């Protein structure tokens with residue numbers, strides 16, 4: 001009985017091995033290229049990479065050594081390349097979807113640490129922002145956000161967008177929007193849709209909201225701003241906020257509608273000051289200089 005079963009199994013394996021070798025022969029015929037050959041050890045070798053396409057199996061299962069098909073080196077490498085390409089395509093698709101869901105303005109797509117124009121005023125912030133992005137998993141663990149404050153045009157939004165793009169490229173769900181957009185959005189019209197909207201925002205690992213303080217100052221708008229920040233805080237998910245307000249203004253604010261918002265922010269957001277002449281002003285001054293030189297014929 002046992003012997004019969006053993007014979008059957010061995011016959012089955014032999015059959016399987018023979019089929020594998022036959023398939024291999026057909027495939028290599030179809031592929032063309034330099035023909036395979038039998039090596040000194042009696043095994044089939046790949047004509048292209050000169051590594052074996054067969055191996056001998058021995059052991060308890062095999063009453064006699066069994067020749068089976070195996071993958072040669074060039075074929076293995078081709079398979080690995082195909083898998084890597086497939087993975088890269090899947091990654092690209094995922095990043096594309098994340099970008100669509102990021103709500104990010106088209107104009108910030110190209111804001112990256114590589115295109116960050118470094119000046120003596122922003123060198124430190126550039127370093128800090130890069131460090132923040134690189135250490136993001138740790139920042140999530142610590143529920144650590146950033147508060148980027150400073151005058152208009154000092155590059156806060158650009159810096160925040162650099163972090164967003166860095167993370168999106170690494171498949172970290174990130175949303176970047178502004179307080180004005182949020183408060184004006186139809187999603188916030190009533191409490192129910194507002195709650196759904198906020199939980200959607202909280203699916204992002206990082207939420208970046210631009211321009212705190214620029215939103216309408218109605219009670220309703222401020223309630224929603226508080227809800228968004230508070231729910232983020234409770235979910236222990238980091239946020240980056242930008243504002244033209246000074247830390248002093250925020251600290252000394254006596255209006256409870258605002259101060260409870262600011263208190264939450266200071267608890268979880270590290271304040272980072274952006275200084276220097278407005279980039280827009282600097283750009284205007286440069287254009288003025290260029291034009292002056294041009295008109296005077298010195299350019």
Ligand SMILES: [Zn+2]
Pocket residue numbers: 046047048049050051072073074075
């Ligand atoms: Zn090969």
